[in-house]
Amino acid sequence: MGVVSVAENVPVIQLDEVTKVYETGSFTVAALRGVSMTIDEGEYVAIMGPSGSGKSTLMHILGCLDVPSNGTYLLAGENVSGMNESQLASVRNRRIGFVFQQFNLLASLNAWRNVELPLTYAGVDRTERRQRAIQALERVGLGDRVQHRPGELSGGQQQRVAIARALVSDPALILADEPTGALDSTSARDVMALLDELQASGRTVVLITHDADVADMAERTVRLRDGLILPDRELVR
Amino acid sequence: MSWLDTFRTGLEAVRTHRMRSGLTVLGIMIGIAAVILTVGLGQGAQNQVSSEINALGTNLLTISPGSTTSSSGIRGGFGSASTLTGTDATALASKRTAPDIKAVAPIASSSETVTAGSSNWTTTVNGTTPRWETVRSRSVTSGRFIDNQDVTDHTAVAVLGSDTASELFSGADPVGQTVNVNGVPLTVIGVLNTVGSSSSSSTANQDDQVIVPITTATARIFGSTSLSSILIQSTSSSTLTAAYQEADTELLNLHGITTASGADFTIASQASLVTTATSVDKTLTILLGGVAGISLLVGGIGVMNIMLVSVTERIREIGLRKALGATPPIIRRQFLLEASMLGLTGGAVGILLAVLGAQLLPHAIGYPITLSIAASAGALAVAIAIGVIFGVYPASRAARMAPIDALRSE
Numbered sequence: 001m002g003v004v005s006v007a008e009n010v011p012v013i014q015l016d017e018v019t020k021v022y023e024t025g026s027f028t029v030a031a032l033r034g035v036s037m038t039i040d041e042g043e044y045v046a047i048m049g050p051s052g053s054g055k056s057t058l059m060h061i062l063g064c065l066d067v068p069s070n071g072t073y074l075l076a077g078e079n080v081s082g083m084n085e086s087q088l089a090s091v092r093n094r095r096i097g098f099v100f101q102q103f104n105l106l107a108s109l110n111a112w113r114n115v116e117l118p119l120t121y122a123g124v125d126r127t128e129r130r131q132r133a134i135q136a137l138e139r140v141g142l143g144d145r146v147q148h149r150p151g152e153l154s155g156g157q158q159q160r161v162a163i164a165r166a167l168v169s170d171p172a173l174i175l176a177d178e179p180t181g182a183l184d185s186t187s188a189r190d191v192m193a194l195l196d197e198l199q200a201s202g203r204t205v206v207l208i209t210h211d212a213d214v215a216d217m218a219e220r221t222v223r224l225r226d227g228l229i230l231p232d233r234e235l236v237r
Numbered sequence: 238m239s240w241l242d243t244f245r246t247g248l249e250a251v252r253t254h255r256m257r258s259g260l261t262v263l264g265i266m267i268g269i270a271a272v273i274l275t276v277g278l279g280q281g282a283q284n285q286v287s288s289e290i291n292a293l294g295t296n297l298l299t300i301s302p303g304s305t306t307s308s309s310g311i312r313g314g315f316g317s318a319s320t321l322t323g324t325d326a327t328a329l330a331s332k333r334t335a336p337d338i339k340a341v342a343p344i345a346s347s348s349e350t351v352t353a354g355s356s357n358w359t360t361t362v363n364g365t366t367p368r369w370e371t372v373r374s375r376s377v378t379s380g381r382f383i384d385n386q387d388v389t390d391h392t393a394v395a396v397l398g399s400d401t402a403s404e405l406f407s408g409a410d411p412v413g414q415t416v417n418v419n420g421v422p423l424t425v426i427g428v429l430n431t432v433g434s435s436s437s438s439s440t441a442n443q444d445d446q447v448i449v450p451i452t453t454a455t456a457r458i459f460g461s462t463s464l465s466s467i468l469i470q471s472t473s474s475s476t477l478t479a480a481y482q483e484a485d486t487e488l489l490n491l492h493g494i495t496t497a498s499g500a501d502f503t504i505a506s507q508a509s510l511v512t513t514a515t516s517v518d519k520t521l522t523i524l525l526g527g528v529a530g531i532s533l534l535v536g537g538i539g540v541m542n543i544m545l546v547s548v549t550e551r552i553r554e555i556g557l558r559k560a561l562g563a564t565p566p567i568i569r570r571q572f573l574l575e576a577s578m579l580g581l582t583g584g585a586v587g588i589l590l591a592v593l594g595a596q597l598l599p600h601a602i603g604y605p606i607t608l609s610i611a612a613s614a615g616a617l618a619v620a621i622a623i624g625v626i627f628g629v630y631p632a633s634r635a636a637r638m639a640p641i642d643a644l645r646s647e
Contacts, residue, residue, distance in 0.1 A: 060641050063560070065560060065639075065640045065641045065644075066639075066641055085564070085565055086564040086565060086566070089559060089562050089563060089564040089565075090562065090564065092560060092561070092562050093561065093562020094562075098560055098561070100644070104553065104556075104557045104560075104644065106554060106557070108249060108250075108253045109249075117558070117561050118561045118562055120238055120242050121238050121558075121561060121562035121563050121564075121567065122562065123238065123239065126242075165561075
């Protein structure tokens with residue numbers, strides 16, 4: 001359960017001419033105007049761009065939180081472009097581990113109960129959930145904070161709980177949206193080191209950020225502007 | 238996600254917001270308790286009235302005179318005719334024509350002022366035969382009841398109800414004393430047992446009356462031979478219908494009436510008396526139950542309100558759960574379950590409150606409360622239904638929420 005085996009040569013992410021148009025009353029806003037990109041298994045990619053560049057929209061589409069207006073998106077070979085809400089929920093549950101800027105932990109639940117949430121929705125039984133949640137917490141160095149509630153943890157520790165939650169279902173993709181945005185520089189370095197470590201152990205990590213220093217940690221940077229991916233040569237400049 | 242996990246999540250949400258959940262439960266609780274108690278109160282009043290009527294005697298039929306139509310075409314009210322006579326009573330008592338009738342007691346009744354020394358008291362004077370005692374299931378606590386000799390001899394004697402006795406003689410033993418009715422001096426020979434004063438207007442106070450021999454009443458006091466009613470007791474409860482038929486046929490014959498619709502008398506059974514007497518209580522129960530039902534509805538709206546607040550307050554949580562893989566049906570199920578938990582808890586506590594109230598309230602208001610299991614079970618089902626019905630809208634709102642909008646909200 002939960003372990004996704006991606007066949008050889010199948011990229012984790014395959015975007016083909018993806019557009020996203022928002023209709024707000026009388027006028028329309030094209031947030032993405034034809035984005036094509038491929039991310040292979042084990043890659044560590046940073047998506048960068050100023051606000052309004054469409055990077056949030058891209059993150060939502062990559063995270064299956066939204067569907068493209070046009071174009072196709074294959075996630076681990078599975079076409080998610082035309083899926084309904086329940087199917088998308090299932091794909092998110094199986095394939096994607098989210099790390100949010102604001103951690104998004106549930107304050108009423110302790111660390112392991114927060115981490116087990118994706119497994120709950122996957123239908124894993126309680127004993128196994130607890131075991132895997134504790135393993136994931138140990139993996140991020142919080143083996144001694146299993147019973148702590150988010151309020152009793154520092155910002156850095158909370159983000160590590162969130163990373164444990166992203167890992168616990170063994171997803172094909174870890175999608176981190178400004179993971180260091182709400183952290184001080186020491187905690188931010190810790191979190192970046194952890195993501196680095198995860199990538200080194202074979203995970204596919206996609207990082208969305210506006211911070212060039214953070215983006216530099218990744219192997220590859222994709223820059224967005226006005227809903228389009230900038231050619232690599234502009235990066236060099 | 239398994240039902241157990243959904244249940245656990247719902248329970249945690251209810252527990253996390255203790256104050257809010259408690260207040261919601263309070264609304265439902267009050268509604269449920271009010272409904273159960275009003276229904277119980279109505280039921281209690283009905284039971285009381287029917288037991289009072291049944292205390293008037295068992296397997297009883299009451300024959301009353303019908304209405305009259307004068308030559309000018311004016312129709313008198315029910316009981317205004319003087320169509321029942323002593324002959325009717327004698328005929329009905331015959332074992333040959335009416336084998337299912339066990340006892341017959343003719344009654345000539347009038348409201349009279351009774352005086353004893355300097356005290357006077359207006360009460361019902363009933364002229365009847367010794368049979369009255371068995372038919373009405375009464376007895377005397379002191380002295381004796383009238384006997385056949387008294388009836389034959391037109392003896393000037395009287396048996397007093399316990400209330401009448403205390404009004405006229407204020408505690409002194411009335412047996413052997415003299416009372417005056419319409420100028421006729423009567424010797425008190427006995428006092429009837431106390432049956433408890435009737436609290437409802439549907440039956441007269443059975444402890445406030447004067448019993449005299451029927452012959453004394455008609456010939457010496459009232460000066461009229463017509464009867465106000467004839468009481469008939471059947472041999473058993475199973476022969477009540479047969480007794481009714483026999484009395485009906487016999488009286489139609491005696492009065493020379495050929496069509497049933499032309500009958501100048503009415504025969505009423507205890508059951509019909511109970512139905513008439515309790516119909517008012519029933520109406521009142523429905524009315525009060527309606528008011529209580531509205532309070533239950535208000536409680537239900539409270540659940541909806543709280544659930545809507547809960548959905549709004551937990552937008553981020555819903556968004557996160559959706560991002561982590563909760564499908565819309567799972568979210569809907571979770572909120573529905575939470576709402577029905579509130580309803581169920583409110584219902585259960587409400588029933589407890591009603592049971593407690595049923596024990597304590599009768600002491601304060603003097604009315605019995607009869608709780609029925611059916612009403613309680615019904616109320617509990619209604620409470621859960623309220624939770625579910627009023628939870629549907631908030632739950633579907635939560636389920637429809639787009640995960641990104643939910644996550645974005647601060």
